[in-house]
Amino acid sequence: MTDPPGGNGRSIRTLEWTGDALRLLNQRVLPLRESVTSITQAEGVAHAIQTMVVRGAPAIGVAAAFGLVLAVRNAIRKRLPWREEFRKAALQLRATRPTAVNLFWAIERMRKAAEKLPDEPEGAAYHLEKEAMAIYDEDVAANRRMGANGAKLLKSGSVITHCNAGALATAGYGTALGVVRAAVAAGKKMHVYVGETRPVLQGARLTAWELGKDGIPCTVMTDSMAATILQAGKAQAAIVGADRIAANGDVANKIGTYGLAVLCRAHKVPFYVAAPVSTIDPAIRTGKAIPIEERDGREVTHFLGTRIAPDAVPVINPAFDVTPAKYVTAIVTERGVIRPPFPGGIRKLFR
Numbered sequence: 001m002t003d004p005p006g007g008n009g010r011s012i013r014t015l016e017w018t019g020d021a022l023r024l025l026n027q028r029v030l031p032l033r034e035s036v037t038s039i040t041q042a043e044g045v046a047h048a049i050q051t052m053v054v055r056g057a058p059a060i061g062v063a064a065a066f067g068l069v070l071a072v073r074n075a076i077r078k079r080l081p082w083r084e085e086f087r088k089a090a091l092q093l094r095a096t097r098p099t100a101v102n103l104f105w106a107i108e109r110m111r112k113a114a115e116k117l118p119d120e121p122e123g124a125a126y127h128l129e130k131e132a133m134a135i136y137d138e139d140v141a142a143n144r145r146m147g148a149n150g151a152k153l154l155k156s157g158s159v160i161t162h163c164n165a166g167a168l169a170t171a172g173y174g175t176a177l178g179v180v181r182a183a184v185a186a187g188k189k190m191h192v193y194v195g196e197t198r199p200v201l202q203g204a205r206l207t208a209w210e211l212g213k214d215g216i217p218c219t220v221m222t223d224s225m226a227a228t229i230l231q232a233g234k235a236q237a238a239i240v241g242a243d244r245i246a247a248n249g250d251v252a253n254k255i256g257t258y259g260l261a262v263l264c265r266a267h268k269v270p271f272y273v274a275a276p277v278s279t280i281d282p283a284i285r286t287g288k289a290i291p292i293e294e295r296d297g298r299e300v301t302h303f304l305g306t307r308i309a310p311d312a313v314p315v316i317n318p319a320f321d322v323t324p325a326k327y328v329t330a331i332v333t334e335r336g337v338i339r340p341p342f343p344g345g346i347r348k349l350f351r
């Protein structure tokens, strides 16, 4: 079967469960190397999430779910009580990255599934593997529905995106890039301006690679060029993913997203957020309560291992920022598109 126009991200295997191991496409080294890491221990999955071998809110949730399956499998092998090993692995996985709620959502879903299982370990491992596979499959399905819902918002032309919210950040197809893929499949002529996304360069390294694989035209720019592109009327919309959305519609996403949203408002360009319902955290009232991960300052002071800032200069490195809901034109989910005022729309999604 040939791929539809715009591709479907199928050729990109972000995560793959072999039945014994979790295989991850190492996102630290893309696009220079396409290397796959095979992981058989829950600690290995936690390390891969923390070091961003796997990254992107939905992808880290799926990886954590398989990490818990590995914990139970290893407990059986070592004749240890599986519930205790599951609990320890869940704690370790929860401590990897604080902002993306999908991680906690997936661990909680696995915990609830585990709670209902009998103590017999083989049966438990079998059911937990099925639950992790369901989380994986549902993510791809949600992204496809999100694509269909969001494609209607885009007209032929150029959109700006930030970070990577594509197949690489999910189990497949992508959220923001899924919407672009669906628009291309619907016959629209799309071009994407890709913000490089300092400091880890998810845009320049990952989004540009992913779009190139599917033949979607794109242009990489530094993050600071978005203003000039918008001022020149070269982009008709912006679309990004999210790591956590509060009950009032405030959106935590990769650092730099907030600035882009403000620029879009200044230039009267719609700013769209595409995210599955698992990214919405109804327990958090506003974005102020979203925990923001502070990462190692070397991501800022070093470039490809070489120091570029003076020795010992103070540095900050918040990995995410919060875009207030007032700058968001619409949130695209698998259950439909919601527009301001967001609190009511978000409540309806959970009914």
Ligand code: MRU
Pocket (backbone or CB within 6 Å): 055, 056, 057, 058, 100, 162, 163, 164, 165, 166, 169, 170, 174, 175, 176, 202, 240, 241, 242, 243, 253, 254, 255, 319
């Ligand atoms: O630090 P990262 O690369 O995990 O951050 C990822 C993002 O900010 C994405 O935009 C977000 O997770 C949405 S992915 C569908």
